[in-house]
Amino acid sequence: MPVARIIPCLDVADGRVVKGVKFRDHRDVGDIVDLALRYRDEGADELVFYDITASAEGRGVDVAWVHRIAAVIDIPFCVAGGIRSRDEAARVLEQGADKISVNSPALERPELIGELAQAFGRQCVVVGIDSLIAGDGRWIVKQYTGKVEATRDAGRDTVAWAREAVALGAGEIVLNCIDRDGVRRGYDLVQTAALVPLGVPVIASGGAGSVQHFADAFGIGASGALAASVFHDRRIAIPDLKRDLAALGVETRP
Amino acid sequence: MSIAILDLGYGNVESIRLGFARLGAEPSLVKDAASVGEVERLVLPGVGAAGYAMERLRSLGLIDALKARTRPLLGICLGMQLMFESSDEADTLCLALVPGRVREMTAVPGRPVPHMGWTAIEDAAPKSDKDIGLVNGDHVYFAHSFACDDGPATAARVTYGTPLPAALRHGHLWGAQFHPERSAEPGARFLKAFLSA
Numbered sequence: 001m002p003v004a005r006i007i008p009c010l011d012v013a014d015g016r017v018v019k020g021v022k023f024r025d026h027r028d029v030g031d032i033v034d035l036a037l038r039y040r041d042e043g044a045d046e047l048v049f050y051d052i053t054a055s056a057e058g059r060g061v062d063v064a065w066v067h068r069i070a071a072v073i074d075i076p077f078c079v080a081g082g083i084r085s086r087d088e089a090a091r092v093l094e095q096g097a098d099k100i101s102v103n104s105p106a107l108e109r110p111e112l113i114g115e116l117a118q119a120f121g122r123q124c125v126v127v128g129i130d131s132l133i134a135g136d137g138r139w140i141v142k143q144y145t146g147k148v149e150a151t152r153d154a155g156r157d158t159v160a161w162a163r164e165a166v167a168l169g170a171g172e173i174v175l176n177c178i179d180r181d182g183v184r185r186g187y188d189l190v191q192t193a194a195l196v197p198l199g200v201p202v203i204a205s206g207g208a209g210s211v212q213h214f215a216d217a218f219g220i221g222a223s224g225a226l227a228a229s230v231f232h233d234r235r236i237a238i239p240d241l242k243r244d245l246a247a248l249g250v251e252t253r254p
Numbered sequence: 255m256s257i258a259i260l261d262l263g264y265g266n267v268e269s270i271r272l273g274f275a276r277l278g279a280e281p282s283l284v285k286d287a288a289s290v291g292e293v294e295r296l297v298l299p300g301v302g303a304a305g306y307a308m309e310r311l312r313s314l315g316l317i318d319a320l321k322a323r324t325r326p327l328l329g330i331c332l333g334m335q336l337m338f339e340s341s342d343e344a345d346t347l348c349l350a351l352v353p354g355r356v357r358e359m360t361a362v363p364g365r366p367v368p369h370m371g372w373t374a375i376e377d378a379a380p381k382s383d384k385d386i387g388l389v390n391g392d393h394v395y396f397a398h399s400f401a402c403d404d405g406p407a408t409a410a411r412v413t414y415g416t417p418l419p420a421a422l423r424h425g426h427l428w429g430a431q432f433h434p435e436r437s438a439e440p441g442a443r444f445l446k447a448f449l450s451a
Contacts, residue, residue, distance in 0.1 A: 001414065002371030003393065040438075045372055071272050076395055076436040096268040098397070098436055121302050121332065123368040123397040171368045171399070199361035201370045221364070223371060253372045253393045 003251045005045040005224030006214070006238055007203065008231045010035055011052045012081070015065060018052070019228050020182060026052075029232045032065050033072060039231065040073045042238040045253055047077040048101065048174070048226060050128075053147060054082025061088070063095045070096025078126055084108075086115050093120060101126035101174060104143045107154045107161075110168055117169025127170040131158040131191060132178045139191055142178060159194050166198045173198070174226060176205040182229050184209025187217045196221035211236065211244040218250050257295040257449070258284040262310040266435075270299050270330060273435025277442060279449055290319035295448065300332025304356070304400075305344035307336055320349055326426050326451045327351075331398060334422060334429030338402055351427055354403030362415065368399045369414045373432075375421075375440075377411045384409040384423045387447030392440035394420070394432040402431065 010017045010032065017035050018026040029035065036047055049069070051061045060082045069077060079092050080101035089100045106112050106127055116125045130142045139158035144150040162173050173195055177188035187204040195202045201223035208214060208227035217225045230236045242252045257274065261267050261283040274281045281297065290296060298320070300307060311317050320327070329337045336348045341356035348356070361367040372393040380389055386409045388394070396412070404417060407424035411417040421444070422429030428448055434441035
């Protein structure tokens with residue numbers, strides 16, 4: 001069995017790594033390659049880079065930095081943001097990325113997921129879902145979350161959309177629970193657990209603040225746990241996290 | 255030493271090229287039968303679908319050259335699967351360099367498909383004719399939905415419900431179901447072993 005994956009997430013805007021709270025008020029965190037190397041050296045199992053403004057600005061991903069990362073790190077990484085076509089995905093993969101993640105463009109045109117899976121294999125195709133708990137308690141999908149003024153309801157329920165994405169060829173789902181983003185109160189375990197029976201790896205995202213939060217996510221069947229601010233702010237160091245997870249019975253890569 | 259990567263216009267050629275470059279090797283990219291025959295070490299990469307990859311090999315006229323090769327050939331992920339006789343993926347006939355079939359994996363509770371992530375190597379045989387630079391317990395990175403039949407070419411296994419071949423070494427043939435170019439230090443050891451084969 002694969003061991004639990006620890007996945008730092010780097011939000012990229014204008015060629016720098018940034019971080020917001022509940023997807024707002026982004027601040028500068030550092031250089032992309034410096035951070036990629038830092039996390040690789042600390043024992044991250046995988047990295048995700050989100051070009052967070054690409055979809056909201058209606059442009060494709062900026063591939064210049066993709067190649068710089070591919071050249072220096074020796075762990076897998078996924079690129080997300082503004083990938084709207086097979087050709088655009090090919091451009092990112094040709095720069096050395098291992099996986100591509102689609103979110104808003106897949107909501108615009110769900111067939112994109114199948115086109116990517118057919119061309120590159122489903123192990124290469126990640127679908128990111130930004131989920132919000134609506135006023136009536138339903139879990140709903142949000143779109144264009146990279147910019148506050150562009151964000152809107154996608155008109156879909158989270159679990160139904162995840163099921164459709166898997167049927168179309170998604171090889172992995174990253175569930176980002178917006179209500180938890182950047183506030184360090186723990187992953188939304190109920191929402192995350194609801195996707196695990198779909199049969200593809202599910203990555204928990206949004207809300208990590210303590211070692212126990214990571215352990216909880218793996219406990220309900222998440223294959224990986226994604227986090228940004230706790231790593232960027234050095235509240236949790238990955239080597240310490242892995243050591244403490246071992247004490248809680250969660251196996252990770254040494 | 256010459257090393258080349260078959261560039262079929264699909265998949266993770268650049269990722270693999272950079273993996274070798276970090277070890278000081280300088281792979282060229284080739285897609286002609288003469289190079290497939292001549293180059294000292296050849297890598298058959300692969301992300302994508304077996305049917306498309308075989309069709310590309312056929313249209314480039316590379317199948318006979320790959321079958322005739324006697325110098326080291328490394329298939330990575332789909333590239334390793336293409337070395338088998340056939341694949342469940344669109345019921346594709348493959349290169350038949352290694353006996354057996356490539357079968358679709360089925361998700362069961364607690365074991366999603368694709369098999370994605372870092373899994374520990376088992377049954378490695380260092381200092382033997384199956385030496386691939388890995389030892390038991392090395393974690394390497396997998397991302398696959400199809401798995402090869404176990405057989406005499408298997409050089410290491412990984413358990414995902416059942417034991418599956420993680421690597422092959424048989425005569426001049428090498429294979430990695432995992433991604434050595436993205437498997438940190440153990441992956442680098444694997445690539446180094448291939449470079450010194």
